[in-house]
Amino acid sequence: MLNCSMQYRKFSKSNLTVSEIGFGTWSMGGMWGACDDAAATEALNTGLDCGITFFDTAYVYGDGHSETLIGNVVRKRKMRDQVFIATKVPPKNEQWPAKMGSDVREIFPASWIREMTETSLKNLQTDFLDLQQLHVWAPNWQGQGDWLEEVQKLKQEGKVRYFGISINDHQPDTALELVASGLIDSVQVIFNIFDQSPVENLLPLCEKHKVSVIARVPFDEGSLTGALTPTMQFPKRDWRKHYFSGSRLEETCARVEKLKEFLDADAPTLPDLALKFCLSFPAVTTVIPGMRKKTHVLSCAKVSEMKALSSKTLFDLKTHAWLRSFYPSWEEDGL
Numbered sequence: 001m002l003n004c005s006m007q008y009r010k011f012s013k014s015n016l017t018v019s020e021i022g023f024g025t026w027s028m029g030g031m032w033g034a035c036d037d038a039a040a041t042e043a044l045n046t047g048l049d050c051g052i053t054f055f056d057t058a059y060v061y062g063d064g065h066s067e068t069l070i071g072n073v074v075r076k077r078k079m080r081d082q083v084f085i086a087t088k089v090p091p092k093n094e095q096w097p098a099k100m101g102s103d104v105r106e107i108f109p110a111s112w113i114r115e116m117t118e119t120s121l122k123n124l125q126t127d128f129l130d131l132q133q134l135h136v137w138a139p140n141w142q143g144q145g146d147w148l149e150e151v152q153k154l155k156q157e158g159k160v161r162y163f164g165i166s167i168n169d170h171q172p173d174t175a176l177e178l179v180a181s182g183l184i185d186s187v188q189v190i191f192n193i194f195d196q197s198p199v200e201n202l203l204p205l206c207e208k209h210k211v212s213v214i215a216r217v218p219f220d221e222g223s224l225t226g227a228l229t230p231t232m233q234f235p236k237r238d239w240r241k242h243y244f245s246g247s248r249l250e251e252t253c254a255r256v257e258k259l260k261e262f263l264d265a266d267a268p269t270l271p272d273l274a275l276k277f278c279l280s281f282p283a284v285t286t287v288i289p290g291m292r293k294k295t296h297v298l299s300c301a302k303v304s305e306m307k308a309l310s311s312k313t314l315f316d317l318k319t320h321a322w323l324r325s326f327y328p329s330w331e332e333d334g335l
């Protein structure tokens, strides 16, 4: 073990705890430019050494590639019982985001949930998933179709321990009814200094119903780390060419620059500030920065040792919220 004092938080209504710094693995799938499996494997091993126990993946991250990398590392180290692996069932119609009013029977039929769960189990080389999530969600799906019955069967069979949803980008309130229903154990939501919208309704409701919150995209796809520059070029096959296209990168970098006034002994760097922002809300169970490099894992894990941001800092950061949608419609943009 490395010298990291990782803190752990309770998952949902269980007695189980997971590391408050989790590990996001989308970029290991190959849509973020070339994927270096050796570096990604080293990063995963470093995560385990730092006490990270929560790993977030999805079948769609490289058609099982990210799942396979995690499965390889965990099997080799014989650490299956010490980690919590979350994956996701992709929408059968391959549409991101989910369209409001769409028919869940075409998107998450029972047979698809089972088939994708079995596929993920194979990729992850395990008999059970700690958390299975629907990769998209539309509120009209509650009470529609047979997805819930299939999830319950998978739970009874021991193939899935907990179940949750990943909420459409920037639409936290679309999960409120489902959270209040008691049918799910977790929600995964975009939560960062720019998109603070979950604070208003989603976080308090999750706290009330003991539904775990998995804070995704804490660095706004990298901008909140301060590592991006206005004139930089993204490599081939990096979907962020779209996300930060046109004048977006320049505008984003200018906004990130202004956050430097918040750096102090409690949060000395921008990545520290961005992660600590998420963790300063007790409703958040784990924050999942996407990481492919050992150095990034080490610096993210260290944030767990730092104290929460003060209420004054959180108050002042509210003025830096910036709601916009840079995400492509994956289907229409052919990404």
Ligand SMILES: NC(=O)c1ccc[n+]([C@@H]2O[C@H](COP(=O)([O-])OP(=O)(O)OC[C@H]3O[C@@H](n4cnc5c(N)ncnc54)[C@H](OP(=O)(O)O)[C@@H]3O)[C@@H](O)[C@H]2O)c1
Binding pocket: 023, 024, 025, 026, 027, 056, 057, 135, 166, 167, 188, 216, 217, 218, 219, 220, 221, 222, 225, 227, 271, 288, 289, 290, 291, 292, 293, 295, 296, 297, 299, 300
């Ligand atoms: N719909 C969904 O369910 C959904 C959508 C998006 C994301 N997610 C999940 O959320 C996770 C996190 O989101 P994300 O990966 O999209 O974006 P993110 O966490 O906001 O940003 C990732 C970027 O930050 C960089 N980084 C990480 N740690 C750093 C550090 N300490 N210093 C400087 N740079 C650092 C990474 O670099 P390197 O890659 O070079 O290490 C990468 O470029 C994903 O990996 C995935 O598991 C889920």
